[in-house]
Amino acid sequence: MSGPYAFILPLVTGKPREKREPGMSEKSIDIQTRRNAFKKLLKKAACCKINMLYFLSLDFARLERELTLQEKIDYISYKFFQHLKYNLNIFTPETFSEKIQWLKIFYENPLLTTCADKYRVREYAAEKIGADTLIPLTGVYDSPDEIDFDTLPERFALKVNWGSGQNIICRDKKTFNMQEAKNKLRKWLQKESNHYYHSFEVSYKNIVPKIICEQYIEQLDGKLLDYKFFCFNGKVEYIQVDFDRHTNHTRSLYSRKWEKMNFILKFAQQIEFIPRPECFEKMVEFAERLAQDFLFVRVDLYNISTKIYFGEMTFYPGSGMEAFFPQEWDGKFGELLILPR
Secondary structure (H helix, E strand, O other): OOOOOOOHHHHHHOOOOOOOOOOOHHHHHHHHHHHHHHHHHHHHHOOOOOOHHHHHHHHHHOOOOOOOHHHHHHHHHHHHHHHHOOOOOOOOOOOHHHHHHHHHHHOOOOHHHHHHOOOOHHHHHHHHHOHHHOOOEEEEEOOHHHOOHHHOOOOEEEEEOOOOOOEEEEOOHHHOOHHHHHHHHHHHOOHHHOOHHHHOOHHHOOOOOOEEEEEOOOOOOOOOOOEEEEEEOOEEEEEEEEEOOOOOOEEEEEEOOOOEOOOEEOEOEOOOOOOOOOOHHHHHHHHHHHHOOOOEEEEEEEEEOOEEEEEEEEOOHHHHOOOEEOOHHHHHHHHHOOOOO
């Protein structure tokens, strides 16, 4: 056995992978740490219907071949339990998290690939809400080696079109590490970075990977709030706002009437109340126009002064594995998402 789980076999058999000799204390500690981690995983797996070693075999196979429908369901079921601590019912889903898994496996819509692609979605957004909502594009590249950093503005944003969180923000070219950025981008263009292979988010599967460079935008206070509109069957129901995503990540959720909600979705709740965006009603209108072709989508928009910018469209937020607290809200969100019979 090779790859990221190469240590599994010696841990199961009890045989050390390599002899512990004097001066190898760090390796010894590393092996023991991995043994302990493996025991914890086995303990968790005992509560799940899916055998852990079977899951690991699928984890190896997912990049080498197309898994069968049952294998995909098994793979997702295991990850689902690890994140949310209850067993997935994918055939008669009730909670929001379960219904997102159903959408991954059973929902087909030719627009999914177009709208999950951060480059191609620009044409769709321009048609639906106007080209003036698009963040100006500086360049499009097939490889990081094609990027001429000397010609880029002092501030910019680099993104991989099939990524989630795969963004590089340059606020000052004088301190920007060009080689580090190229290395990250090169890694993010590899097949294993496609989110389809992580938990079968089918909207990403057939995206042709590219790098896009966008103009840097921010509010007058130097921040950039990202308003995420949860659209169920074409209608905005809730709005999520995230803060300090790369330091102390907190999050608030608001109703369609901009009432702050008293529940948590994965990250701790932001205490501060955020005033309703100046262009809120127009943002809702734009989000619903973009969402009208889908059962569910989260539409991300920015509001800078009186200007609305389109961000992206996300069909499986957090891969449908972000925990609600209290858990009853998983069910309440699920009631809003009506799936076809």
